[in-house]
Amino acid sequence: MLDTPLVGARQEPVMRAVIQERYGTPDLVELGELPEPVPADGEVLIKVRAASLNGSDRENLAGSPFYARLGGLRRPRKPVPGSDVAGVVAAVGAAVTEFAPGDEVFGELAGYRGGLAEYVATPPNLLARKPPGLSFVDAAALPQAGCIALRATKGVKDGDAVLVNGAGGAGGALVVGLAKHFGAEVTAVDRADKADYLRQIGADEAIDFEAEDWAERRGRYDRIIDLIAHRSPYRVQRALRPGGAYLMVGGRTRILLATLIAGPTAGWRAGKRVRVLAVPQSRAHLEEVTALVLDGAAAPVVDRVYPLAEAPAAFARIAAGDNRGKVVVEVP
């Protein structure tokens, strides 16, 4: 092996990327250089303009809950974090017919990683065309949170009482916004210092989870959307009205397993449904929720925008829980 590169040897093009080699705290996240990806036959290469952070990025940084390690048990297999992107197609593989260089696109990345870089190569099936009226920053804020909100509020109708637990984080604004759009009376739960924000995004009532346990409100809700579950299925079902539904979206692994196993029997006598909501990454759902956003039904809230060079600070913000809505990283 040569220590000195050959004069005239072809240099691999490199790109700036955020790199997370291990699970842990935000100080492990750093800006570095990686080879620019080359799209495979069935992939598009996106020149990333903006990428947003979700609760799942906070979990993927920490490696907790345990399901966050599906992408690598001891360390992330893909070192670049970032699941939601918006950008411009820079190149397409030979088998890709639906997009061409220059197209503006946005969407989720398979495996929930890779977006915090100047370029990412990904299959086109999860991507949608970015509407011209949507900025790259707003488009990047939409995919994961929007698809969760769309699925979690499906079937909500006028006059329903809906509780959203963990509504003050990345995805809550779209969940609360869509539930209000469908005519629900919304109770939003988070920390006390987010109460004003929860009302700004449309909640009729805000609960400080450290001051009150909403699960003690017996028979009150038609739908409970739990973004940060840590109660057993038997406890949460008590807060449902007969015929109501509890949907676990995110939370502790122990509760995920308990809800999968015991959810179907918890409360069934009163026609209550307690289950885990699996939200598939989907272009069709992204297009559906984008149409609702463009119609003014709901809007993602952008908390703060950081340049790529300051991505570690963006992670520090979500790890500390200081964000109200989406933190977005812009790639100049």
Ligand SMILES: NC(=O)c1ccc[n+]([C@@H]2O[C@H](COP(=O)([O-])OP(=O)(O)OC[C@H]3O[C@@H](n4cnc5c(N)ncnc54)[C@H](OP(=O)(O)O)[C@@H]3O)[C@@H](O)[C@H]2O)c1
């Ligand atoms: N089901 C699926 O298919 C699917 C797909 C994608 C993602 N997900 C999951 O969906 C979740 C997405 O939520 P997100 O992005 O909005 O998360 P997030 O940004 O982490 O927001 C969670 C919010 O809950 C607050 N919180 C913390 N402890 C709480 C408690 N005990 N009670 C009530 N609120 C509490 C947090 O406050 P602090 O920040 O101050 O702690 C934060 O404001 C993630 O867990 C993700 O893994 C699920």
